[in-house]
Amino acid sequence: MREVPVTERPGLRERKKARTRAAIREHALRLFREQGYDATTVDQIAEAADVSPSTFFRYFPTKEDVVLQDELDVLAIGQFEHLPAELSPVAAFRAATRDTFAALDPAELAKLQETAALTLTVPELRARAMDELSRTIGDIASATARRSGRDPDDFAARTVAGAIVGVIMAATMPWSEWAEDQTRPDMLARIDAALALLEAGLPL
Amino acid sequence: MREVPVTERPGLRERKKARTRAAIREHALRLFREQGYDATTVDQIAEAADVSPSTFFRYFPTKEDVVLQDELDVLAIGQFEHLPAELSPVAAFRAATRDTFAALDPAELAKLQETAALTLTVPELRARAMDELSRTIGDIASATARRSGRDPDDFAARTVAGAIVGVIMAATMPWSEWAEDQTRPDMLARIDAALALLEAGLPL
DNA sequence: CATCTAATTGACAGTAACTATCAACAGCGG
DNA sequence: CCGCTGTTGATAGTTACTGTCAATTAGATG
Numbered sequence: 090m091r092e093v094p095v096t097e098r099p100g101l102r103e104r105k106k107a108r109t110r111a112a113i114r115e116h117a118l119r120l121f122r123e124q125g126y127d128a129t130t131v132d133q134i135a136e137a138a139d140v141s142p143s144t145f146f147r148y149f150p151t152k153e154d155v156v157l158q159d160e161l162d163v164l165a166i167g168q169f170e171h172l173p174a175e176l177s178p179v180a181a182f183r184a185a186t187r188d189t190f191a192a193l194d195p196a197e198l199a200k201l202q203e204t205a206a207l208t209l210t211v212p213e214l215r216a217r218a219m220d221e222l223s224r225t226i227g228d229i230a231s232a233t234a235r236r237s238g239r240d241p242d243d244f245a246a247r248t249v250a251g252a253i254v255g256v257i258m259a260a261t262m263p264w265s266e267w268a269e270d271q272t273r274p275d276m277l278a279r280i281d282a283a284l285a286l287l288e289a290g291l292p293l
Numbered sequence: 294m295r296e297v298p299v300t301e302r303p304g305l306r307e308r309k310k311a312r313t314r315a316a317i318r319e320h321a322l323r324l325f326r327e328q329g330y331d332a333t334t335v336d337q338i339a340e341a342a343d344v345s346p347s348t349f350f351r352y353f354p355t356k357e358d359v360v361l362q363d364e365l366d367v368l369a370i371g372q373f374e375h376l377p378a379e380l381s382p383v384a385a386f387r388a389a390t391r392d393t394f395a396a397l398d399p400a401e402l403a404k405l406q407e408t409a410a411l412t413l414t415v416p417e418l419r420a421r422a423m424d425e426l427s428r429t430i431g432d433i434a435s436a437t438a439r440r441s442g443r444d445p446d447d448f449a450a451r452t453v454a455g456a457i458v459g460v461i462m463a464a465t466m467p468w469s470e471w472a473e474d475q476t477r478p479d480m481l482a483r484i485d486a487a488l489a490l491l492e493a494g495l496p497l
Numbered sequence: 498c499a500t501c502t503a504a505t506t507g508a509c510a511g512t513a514a515c516t517a518t519c520a521a522c523a524g525c526g527g
Numbered sequence: 528c529c530g531c532t533g534t535t536g537a538t539a540g541t542t543a544c545t546g547t548c549a550a551t552t553a554g555a556t557g
Binding site (some may be wrong): 131177179212215216217219220222223226230233237239244245246247248249250251252253254255256257258259260262279282283286287290291292293 | 320381382383390416419420421423424426427430437441443448449451452453454455456457458459460461463464466478481486487490491494495496497
Binding site (some may be wrong): 101105146 | 512513514515516523524526
C-alpha cells in the first residue's frame with residue numbers, strides 16, 4: 090500500500106514526464122512558428138525534442154493536440170459559477186471573462202496568443218477547436234442551470250449558453266479585412282463588446 | 294473561340310461527370326451506413342463506384358467532403374434576405390428556416406437526415422461542419438447588414454448572426470440523454486424553439 | 498468521315514499521420 | 528540488491544492524400 094502525503098512532491102518519474110511533455114510542446118510550437126504547421130512533421134518535432142516519434146504520440150494523441158490544450162474556458166466557467174445569482178447569465182459570464190483574462194500573467198498570455206493565432210489560421214486546428222465549443226456550450230449550460238436552480242439539461246439554459254458561445258465566435262473569428270491581426274490583444278475587448286450587445290438584447 | 298449558348302443542355306461529358314459524382318456519393322453513404330464511416334476506406338468506395346481511387350479524389354477533395362455538402366444554410370439565407378425589413382433579424386431568420394424546411398421534398402429530407410446523423414456522430418465530420426459555421430456566421434451577418442442598410446462588416450450584425458448560429462448549435466447538437474436519436478424530425482422544432490427564446494430576449 | 502485537341506481517367510510512386518507490438522530499460526518499493 | 532511496473536524506442540503496418548504520366552475519349556473542326 091502506497092502512502093500519499095498531501096504535500097508530497099511528485100517523484101522523479103512524474104517530473105520527467107512533465108519535462109518531456111513541455112519539451113515536445115515547446116519545440117513543436119517553435120517549429121510551427123518557424124516553418125508553419127503543415128510543413129512541420131511529427132518526426133521533426135520528435136527529433137527536436139529528442140524523443141522517438143512513438144513517444145510523441147504517447148504524450149499527444151494527435152498533432153493537433155499539441156496546440157489545442159486551452160483551459161481558459163474551464164477557468165472562466167469556474168469564475169462564472171461563483172458570481173451572485175442576481176446577475177443575468179450573460180452579465181455574469183461577461184464579468185467572469187474579464188476576471189479570467191485579468192488573472193493571466195504575461196507569459197501565459199503570450200503563449201495563449203500564439204496558440205490562438207495558430208488555431209484561427211490552420212483549418213484543421215480551427216475545426217477541432219470549434220468542435221470543442223459544443224462541449225463548452227454544455228459546460229456553460231450546466232453552470233447556468235446550476236446558478237438558477239434548474240435542471241442541468243434545461244433547454245433555455247442551453248440556449249443561453251449557445252448564444253454566449255455564438256457571439257464570442259462571431260467576435261473572435263477572423264473576417265474580411267482583419268484576417269491578419271487576429272492576435273491583437275483587444276480580442277478581450279471584442280468579446281466584451283459582443284457580450285454587451287447580447288446583454289442589451291441584440292439591438293440593431 | 295467557343296460559343297456558349299445560354300440554354301445549351303449539358304453535353305455528354307457533363308452528364309457523365311454528374312452521374313459519376315452521384316454514384317460515388319451514393320455508394321459512399323451506403324457503405325458508411327453499413328460499415329461505419331471509419332471502417333470504410335476510400336479504396337472501397339472507389340471500387341464500389343467502379344472508379345479508380347484517384348478519380349475519387351478528383352471529385353471530392355477529402356473523404357469528409359462526400360458527406361459535407363450542405364446547401365441548406367444558403368437556401369435559408371436566401372429566404373431570409375427577401376423577408377420584409379420590419380421583422381427583427383431573429384424573427385426573420387426563424388421564418389426563413391421554417392420556409393426552407395417546408396420546401397424540402399421527402400427524399401431530400403431523408404438524405405439530409407442521414408448526412409446530419411453522420412455529421413453529428415463522427416468527430417472529424419462534426420469538426421469540419423462546425424468550422425463551416427464561421428462562414429455561415431459571415432453570410433448571415435452580411436445578409437442582416439444588407440436588410441438593415443448597414444455596412445457588410447458591421448459588428449452588431451455579426452453579433453446577431455453569431456447568436457443565431459449559437460442557439461441553433463445548442464439546439465441541434467446532441468447532449469446527455471438523447472445522444473441516440475439526433476435524427477428525429479423534430480430537429481426543426483428544436484431550432485424554432487431556440488430561435489423563439491432568442492427572440493424573446495433569452496428569458497430564464 | 499477523318500482528325501485534332503483538351504478533358505478525363507487510371508496506374509504508379511510517394512509522403513505523413515497515425516496504430517500495434519514487443520523487447521529493452523529505468524524508477525520505485527521491498 | 529531484486530523484482531515489478533511504467534516508460535521508451537524500434538519496427539512494421541494502414542490509410543488518407545498528392546503528383547506525375549500515359550492512355551483514352553468527348554467534342555469541335557475541316
